Amino acid sequence: MSGCAQQSPSHIAISEMPPTLQSPYERLHPAKPAKRYEPANDLVAAIKKAQHDTVWERLVALYSLPTIDNERVERQLQWYLSHPEYIERIQQRAEPYLYFILDEVEAKKIPGEMALLPAVESAFRPTAYSSSHASGLWQFIPSTGRLFGLKQNWWYDGRRDIIASTRAATRYLKELSEEFDNDWLLALASYNAGKGNIRKAIDHNKAQQRNTDYWSLNLRRETMDYVPRLLAIAKIFADPDQYDIALHDIPNQPYFEVVNIKSQLDLSKAVEMAQTPIDDFLVLNPAFNRWSTDPDGPHRLLIPVDKADQFKQKLDSLPEKERMKWVRHKIQPGENLSIIAQKHNSSIPAIKTSNHLSSNRIRAGKYLLIPVSQRGLNSRPFSKKQNSGRLVYTVKKGDTFWQIARKFSVSSKDLARWNQLSLNKPLYPGQKLIIKQTSAAAIAAGRTLPLGG
Structure with missing residues (x-):
């Protein structure tokens, strides 16, 4: 079980950076277990919250992960710094959510750095959807989402619900930290790869009489880079002046x-x-x-x-009758729920729910109430598989499959498949890559997705 799944989500995928199992620095200076964040009582915490003018000040005040300086973190740090437009987009997208996320982080008594996990998971895009079916800010796969109470049906997907998914993710992270004796780096790795895989890696190191901290584990490449990505972005927001990063002025107040x-x-x-x-x-x-x-x-x-x-x-x-528009459909001989649903751009479950039907059996001559859009809007505000053409991207020096995939909100595997390339083959400057524009890719490219599709 994992939040963002054991399959690679679109924005993470498989990094082309070479794996570094353990640097000389790490062998001499193994990472210490994370300090547990112990907040003050509710009154003092409320006073402290009010003392911060911006969400960034409040965020950094809640930091409690150990400071780690090693090659893996430095590599991710340099990638972020060489893509300032990415940091800019993250700030813009985070503005509506960060105050609420920090409220949940404080309520769960977890490190403030966790509030930045959506930057790694989805680049703070609540509509992010991966090829492994992970969805939302926190990239829950369907099964883990349901396990944490995130309802998913024809009408609604709780994995994209800002309130529900944030509460589920912070609860999940809290549980993972307790699973690994409050080692937050192992908890983060588990969120990405699943706690079973992290346990196996720990057991393997124990059998080899090796250290069992996160930095000593031999994990898949994505998980090897996952925790350093969070530590690197947290480091940037902790000291933006040092890295010549301008912060958006986001007030420390509800959005x-x-x-x-x-x-x-x-x-x-x-x-x-x-x-x-x-x-x-x-x-x-x-x-x-x-x-x-x-x-x-x-x-x-x-x-x-x-x-x-x-x-x-x-x-x-608002009068009750104006909350929804309904069509009164008379059932014709030979019609079934599937035919009626298709005719009204609806679904069998929606019709059954609206008419309190316990089965699919209907009778000709009876009437059904079908909810329809008052403005004739498309039935699906967010189409997961919507295509709106292709982009041609010219590879720049230093580009990798993972970096390009993250930029356009697609998976590395899809990017390689669309261009009939191998993920193990390096890219070269000037190379042309086809990128199929899903709705998520369109958003990443600066276009918005209207309500109608």
Whole structure:
């Protein structure tokens, strides 16, 4: 079991950097176990939170992982510094979420560095979707998501829910740290590779009478680079002036308010009442697979704090009949739920839920209520397999499959397959690579995905 799966997610994939099992520095200076973060009581913690003007100050104040200087961390650090546009994008994308993530980090009493894990997992893209079916900011695969209570159905995917997925991920990380005696580096490695694989690596080292800390384990290349990536990005945000990095001024205050909508609501109506651009609305509410919220909940929306009061007022005055638009369908002879669902761009589960049907049996002459979009919006706001053409990328000096894949939110394996190349074969400057533009790749390239697809 792992959060981001044992298969390579699209933004991590297999690094082309050569594996370094243990540097001379690491042999002489093995990493010490991580210090456990012990917060003050609730009142003192609240006072300390209020003392920070920006989320960056608050973030760094919560750091508690040991400082590690070795070749693997340095290599990742240099990659980040040679791609300042990537650090810029991470900051822009993190702004709506970081305050809330820090709240959960503090509540779980885990190191502040964990708040930056979405930078490694998804580059803070809540719609990130990998070839191994990992999804969301924290890149849960379906099975692990369900294990941690993340509902996934035709209407909604909790792995993309900012609230639900963050709470699940921080809980999972907490459990992994306890599994490995509060060694957070092993917990992070387990989040990437699965705790079973980390246990096997530890047992192997024990049998060889070798050290069993993270830096001494012989792991797959992706996991060898995974923890250094987090340590490197945390190091940059801890001392941006040293690395000539300008930080966005993100105030240490809530970006959104959680609003209880009580029952199913058409998203186009919600956007209208929030007076918020569709793209901005979906940044906060990316969990919906369709044009409406799930009839069975969760019945909540995240609304920008400056729009929340007016949204709640309009919601309170909204007539029940205007929350959703329904089509009354008379069942014709020979029709079944599959035919009716296809006709109305719906699904069998959605029709059954809306009409309280316990089976697929229906009778000609009876009526069904079918929920439809009030604005004629496409049924699927986020299409996982949407293609919108191709890009041709020219390889630059120092580029690797992993770096290019991360830039365009695709997997290294797909990138190699599209170009009929081997992952083991080095790239050369000037080489042309075809990149198929999924919706995630389009977002990474600077385009936004509208509500209609």
